[in-house]
Amino acid sequence: MTVTGRFDQIDTARLTLRRLRLDDAPALAAVMGDWDVVRMTGTWSHPVDAAYVRRRIEERLDQPGFYALVLLGDDPVGMAHVAEGAIGYLLAKDHWGRGYATEVAAALVAHGFSVQDAPFLTAKVWADNPASSRVLEKLGFREVGRHTAVNRARGEKLGGIDYRLERP
Numbered sequence: 199m200t201v202t203g204r205f206d207q208i209d210t211a212r213l214t215l216r217r218l219r220l221d222d223a224p225a226l227a228a229v230m231g232d233w234d235v236v237r238m239t240g241t242w243s244h245p246v247d248a249a250y251v252r253r254r255i256e257e258r259l260d261q262p263g264f265y266a267l268v269l270l271g272d273d274p275v276g277m278a279h280v281a282e283g284a285i286g287y288l289l290a291k292d293h294w295g296r297g298y299a300t301e302v303a304a305a306l307v308a309h310g311f312s313v314q315d316a317p318f319l320t321a322k323v324w325a326d327n328p329a330s331s332r333v334l335e336k337l338g339f340r341e342v343g344r345h346t347a348v349n350r351a352r353g354e355k356l357g358g359i360d361y362r363l364e365r366p
């Protein structure tokens with residue numbers, strides 16, 4: 199993995215995580231427009247349009263941390279972040295099942311522990327998302343609690359799992 203510039207980009211073996219820009223809104227709207235993707239997020243509405251996604255990107259540009267578009271070659275295939283000691287990731291459905299999320303999450307962990315000053319990293323997963331739990335567990339995250347929260351896209355309260363990875 200190489201990190202370039204003022205941490206504007208992380209290159210993994212197969213993917214690039216490039217800091218989000220406002221002009222990523224249309225590409226990200228296409229990814230977030232898929233119900234099977236957005237239903238596993240927390241605060242995203244459904245359906246989304248490019249103007250809504252642009253506002254969400256704008257909010258992230260003001261926050262500390264690394265919020266990135268995930269690219270396979272030149273193709274936008276997802277989004278990922280490490281910010282305030284927490285990681286998150288999502289991929290367009292066409293790209294599931296190839297180990298990409300694990301590759302992205304590993305890069306976020308390395309970045310979180312090398313650049314950010316976190317004693318541990320956290321992640322939240324809905325209890326009905328075993329694929330994401332598996333991604334975290336493969337990287338050494340362990341369940342440390344459970345919570346209930348509103349899933350905005352689904353419009354209901356759901357159970358979630360709290361994960362933590364201690365700094366090595």
Ligand SMILES: CC(C)(COP(=O)(O)OP(=O)(O)OC[C@H]1O[C@@H](n2cnc3c(N)ncnc32)[C@H](O)[C@@H]1OP(=O)(O)O)[C@@H](O)C(=O)NCCC(=O)NCCS
Binds near residue numbers: 287295333
């Ligand atoms: C969850 C998500 C990120 C996984 O991406 P991915 O690239 O397919 O993940 P990977 O291939 O790196 O790893 C997935 C692992 O989960 C396993 N898995 C997949 N579906 C599973 C299921 N239903 N039950 C248990 N394990 C499952 C896979 O076998 C794989 O484990 P393995 O390497 O031991 O075989 C992707 O499905 C996604 O973006 N979903 C929508 C958004 C989302 O859920 N984001 C995470 C929010 S916390």
